[in-house]
Amino acid sequence: MIEELVLKGWHVKLLSDHTxxxxxxxxxxxxxxxxxxxxxxxxxxxxxxxxxxxxxxTAKEWKWE
Structure with missing residues (x-):
């Protein structure tokens, strides 16, 4: 699904946080x-x-596809 969002123009960033x-x-x-x-x-x-x-x-809620 992340690839689909990126191909549609979404910017996605995921980071592991150990702080x-x-x-x-x-x-x-x-x-x-x-x-x-x-x-x-x-x-x-x-x-x-x-x-x-x-x-x-969140992407579906915004409906900006």
């Missing part, structure tokens, strides 16, 4: 294509699967 007591994944999702305004959102998720799900869900 917290509980390791997590930091996620950023942004849209910068065409006449639509720039939008960016980020979060922390406990697992990589949760991070990928968050990216998919």
């Amino acid at each position: 917290q007591p509980e390791p997590c994944w930091r996620c950023w999702l942004s849209w910068r294509k065409g006449p639509l305004p720039h939008k960016e959102e980020s979060c922390r998720q406990p697992t990589l699967d949760a991070a990928l799900t968050w990216c998919e869900t």
Whole structure:
């Protein structure tokens, strides 16, 4: 799914974060294509699967495909 988002113009960034007591994944999702305004959102998720799900869900909520 991440490849599909990138091919449609989404910018996706996932980083493992070990600076917290509980390791997590930091996620950023942004849209910068065409006449639509720039939008960016980020979060922390406990697992990589949760991070990928968050990216998919957020992209669908924005409906900027």
